[in-house]
Amino acid sequence: MKGPLVIVGDAMLDIDLEGRAGRLSPDAPVPVLDELVERARPGGAGLAAALAASDGAEVVLVTALGDDAAAARLRELLAGVTVIGLPSRGATPVKRRVRAGGQSLVRLDTGGPPGGVGRACASVLRAVNDAGSLLAADYGRGTLEAEGLRQAISSAARSVPLTWDPHPRGGEPVPGARLVTPNEGEAMAMVTRLGLDGGDTRQSLAGIRRRAEALARAWRAQAVAVTLGERGALLTYGEGVPMLVPAPHVHCVDPCGAGDRLAVSTALALGQGRVITDAVAEGVCRAAEFVAAGGAARVDAESLRSPWSLPLGDHSPGSAGRPVVVATGGCFDLLHAGHVATLRAARALGDRLVVCLNSDDSVRRLKGPGRPIVPATDRAHVLRALECVDEVVVFDDDTPVEVLRRVRPNIWTKGGDYVGAEVPELAVLEEWGGQAVVLPYVEGRSTTGLVEAAASHAGSHGSNRVAAKAGVAMGRNAGQDGSTDVRRGA
Known part of the structure; x- marks a missing residue:
């Protein structure tokens, strides 16, 4: 890759409060957590940047950050990543999950840029222009709506691969993206929001394919890969037979962060000159490995440095209704x-x-x-x-x-x-x-x-x-x- 991976999107601070649930509260039927341990990590586009850095890539993160303690802590957690902050009149987003036994009990969200994000400065535009590969990690919190930023990304996408990880609350991918990676629910929501003819609302592969094709045409994207969790990803170029990229069969308790892992791996592979089908296959495999190792909940300095490798396994969907x-x-x-x-x-x-x-x-x-x-x-x-x-x-x-x-x-x-x-x-x-x-x-x-x-x-x-x-x-x-x-x- 001739330049860094530049990730543009909404970074946030993720905090897990992990405890042991051994009893119920006497005043309400809720668990009481003892021995609480707090773990902080980058979230959203920040997690994508941390994962890319753990892969040994040169990474630049462009994101909207408030002038607050959460932003300062997020910068500390992103050691090894060049962070270029866009001015924001809102507080830095913070997600707090209370967990026990590997399961989330409740999530508390604060922050975000309700006042909007300022204009993209010269350093932001220069970073986008110098990218070897681009990843837009949209969480619908305003970073990608900074004045001048979408135009810069669209211009850069003419010469370098652009991967766009969309969100129903965010804007549309810019035309010319090499690959857009919504999950199944996001694809459904976006087809509905855009008023597209995506066929029926069935969760069959035929229904998913029609929605993916409709989105590829509407976004003028080279390809759309709808991620399907344990089933892998359905890749289409907007017409013809889609490719179903199967996922290794792994045990997963918490899939949080799988989409970021897939998008990062795909963007890096495209930046290295690999074709879209190979890049998506790489992303699916790396996402499965990531959730098998504990997902975002197990992200720390040591786990980010640890390589994973899993063989491709087969499994039966075990349909409760008519056999597939x-x-x-x-x-x-x-x-x-x-x-x-x-x-x-x-x-x-x-x-x-x-x-x-x-x-x-x-x-x-x-x-x-x-x-x-x-x-x-x-x-x-x-x-x-x-x-x-x-x-x-x-x-x-x-x-x-x-x-x-x-x-x-x-x-x-x-x-x-x-x-x-x-x-x-x-x-x-x-x-x-x-x-x-x-x-x-x-x-x-x-x-x-x-x-x-x-x-x-x-x-x-x-x-x-x-x-x-x-x-x-x-x-x-x-x-x-x-x-x-x-x-x-x-």
Whole structure:
């Protein structure tokens, strides 16, 4: 990244009063907390800045601060962050949470800039202009409404990536943002506030996708990623098939701060030149790790320095009502680790996973006369042996449209190269309200690579040269097939 990460937004002071609840008050049915311990940390845009600094990034925070003790304490907590304060006629926001046993009992909020924020000074405009990546952390408390600030951000976004973390009480993202990251509730509220046609109010992926697309168009953003908590994030470019970025399955008591962790990780990744899909995947994983480690409640100098790393796990949503059926498709010729990873990710989206498997004739028409290497009966047998697969359906057509009409899945998953594209299955899915999503690729895993490696190995040993040449030919016909895509094969 050629410049610092510049975070513009509403910082606040977060204070947790943590105690032990072992008895009830004699004068009211409320717990009495003993052994109170006070913990203070940066909140809002301040937490985002602290997290970025803990990642080793150069960070500049532009925020509205009052002339009070809370502002002074917040500056002390932001050691390692360059803080540029905008003048505010209000008190610095303070959030106080009273907690016991890891659970919040009550939250008390004070402060904020009711009198408004002054004009953005020259040092603020210079910082925005010199950014290597921009993050707008809007908590609806007025920082981003400083005179001249939005224009400066909009101008800078023409040359550096801008990530915008919005709030229903805040303003609209400036046009041209690389990525906007509302959560599910925020997306719903913003569609309603703007009077957009976001479809129905269902919490299905189809409903969320329509709202995300409507917001992307209204905001003129390159992409919108609606964060879905333990389900990950739904990424759309405003049209075509969205990508569903799954989250690792972790135990979470307090999700506070997850959105800040995701936005920071995404903004840093974009500033390093990574594509949007990779940046969102990084953000989802880091957010899961963050809440698994205790979230914002466990932020202190030591925890911010501690690296986290969790494997991607699968889990069942355990729907109390009608089971959510997920379907995916492909050739699955020479099953490899990339296939398994995407199958597990697909299964994590619902209660049952149905694999629509191309027949031998279908594979030959798609891949050429050298394929499949493994016959359909064996491919189906291996797939059924996987714990994440509930059913395998073999079909003989060139597309899975008719088999989808029989299975009628709630969710249909595609390979990573289809994000933003139109696919023939979309029309049939709409017949029963199903939704297509794209799952990320596992890099460096493909049947083509396996075929070519085997052919190369055979050729280097001088044995079965005819088979080796045939294997190379099959590999050339295959294309990249490390996904669960039926058009290009898997």
